[in-house]
Amino acid sequence: MRWWSAANLVSNAGTWMQLTVQNLLVLQVTGSAAMTGLSVAVQAAPGLLLGVAGGAVVDSWPRKVTAAVSQAVLGVVAFATAALVAFGMLNTGVLMALAAVTGLIATVDGPACALLGNDLVEDRDVPSAIALGSVVHSVGRLAGAALAGGAVAWFGTAAAYVANGLSFLAVAAVIPFLKPVRRPQRAARSPEGRTPAAAGGSRPARKRARGGAREGLAFFLRRPRLVALAGITGVSAVFGRNYSLTLAVLVTGPLAAGAGDFGTVATVLAVGGTVGAVLAGRLSRPSVRLVAAMAATGALLQVAAGLSPSLTVLLLLVAPMAVVESVSDTAGTTVLQTDPPAHLRGRVLGVWRSASTGWGLAGPPLLGLLMEVAGPRGALVAGGLAVAGAIGAGALWHGRRTLSATVVPARRAAEAEPLPELAPVA
Structure with a gap:
């Protein structure tokens, strides 16, 4: 390593x-x-x-x-x-x-x-x-x-x-x-419910991947946590994270600073990203919930950055913003690379590459249009609120769905349970 x-x-x-x-x-x-x-x-x-x-x-x-x-x-x-x-x-x-x-x-x-x-x-x-x-x-x-x-x-x-x-x-x-680490064969299940042995898991890799690209796409779409991860990352990439565009316009525009000052902002972003990755390395079991929490925190910091009255305040906000977003990105990458069974991980990463390329291409033009309409401050504030709002709405929807899945079966079981027999009255 x-x-x-x-x-x-x-x-x-x-x-x-x-x-x-x-x-x-x-x-x-x-x-x-x-x-x-x-x-x-x-x-x-x-x-x-x-x-x-x-x-x-x-x-x-x-x-x-x-x-x-x-x-x-x-x-x-x-x-x-x-x-x-x-x-x-x-x-x-x-x-x-x-x-x-x-x-x-x-x-x-x-x-x-x-x-x-x-x-x-x-x-x-x-x-x-x-x-x-x-x-x-x-x-x-x-x-x-x-x-x-x-x-x-x-x-x-x-x-x-x-x-x-x-x-x-x-x-x-x-x-x-x-020298890769030798791992024991595990009875993981494919999207169709078969074990790797039944699905060709004990055969050579080229035969095991016979399902082709469609199997990886099907697994991805049937896995709610991966779909949620894609939603969180996609909305964050489109309405945030493009700081080479939004912060550059903010620094050289409303804050009336120069290109060298934006270089300082970019350096702080890079250092904060490194610190965040080091902190993320101490996570034993990253989750989609952690990814969402860190992404929402970064979005709120982005809103504050858009309202910064001076370059000094912006630098103070950019550092923690880079840290929490780096933790979110690293945790999300860990989930993405460890959640699928081993014989599907390449295809799941391929699905992710297609999706991430799509929102990577869509983000800069949309942000550029938003800056034309609302200015750099408005774009940062509106983008941060959009990210935080989407994550919050997703969390509420997931919570209600989880509560419904827990309460409704319990209520039906209680209604189906027969009433106790009453003892005869003397």
Whole structure:
């Protein structure tokens, strides 16, 4: 797990180096902001359309092989992009093709690497492993963004892609030496009520995944806690969390601060996210209820942030906001990756990737429209209230449903119980 985490830290730093300069590169090549947005959409499209199919591939093939191959191919794509940039051969068509290929590979790479990390520890340590992955992601993001400026200044734009390619190869080189924990076979049930043995659980993985993508989607839709988790995360992603957009406009607009001040806000968000992931690592059994409580708390803090009278007050609110939202995200990821039976986890993650890509694409335009109508303060306040209100309404509905499921059967049983016979009167 230590080797895997170190390799992922290098990979995350390389990825964020590339992401830091990628939009700038597209803008330089095409000269169009619209084409820059289109390249982002093209890269996200495979996750939206083929996420479930990518998860089925992860369930069908050995996880180490799948992760190693996908990481190596992503490295090749990064090196190819660097070469095209260096020789001035990059054009709009090639850019879109590379974006589509990257997005397609990521539909397999994402769930494969996530589940491989969980395979390296005992079941009781999976929440801590997921939290460690969140810490690695946050630290890699900070390091990558910081290194990107120096690399581009000294060696040019292609250097960021070369560094990212090397980071992918580092992960691919480590994977063959990882030793997953041996877990006993368990009699978990499939959505149809069959045990893994009856459903092919004792056969090789590619035969066990014969149900294909539809089985993963059916399991997801029949699992109320996963549907609730998707609802909480989706509404939070659409009406909150897009702080690179909303807080940037708030800081440079109503608060009359500069780009450097927003950099300070972004740093506080990243540090708070890291602290939240560390705290989440101490959770032994995260639940959807915890995810909802933390998401609602973050939404209320977002409302307060929208009303901030000064940058200092905003910074004081942003720190706990990042902490509770990181705890919510990490707890939700733990539920998502541990709730399904092992032979369905890749497909469930594929369903999640499709859903999360959808709300990830819908969120920024909706928030942009809301800011046009209500301004940055109004967008933050309205978005936070929408998130908190939706979570509160869902909690009330769940509570009433649970109460009905408990009280009605008890009342029917009491009504069906025969009355005691009365003793004869003398």
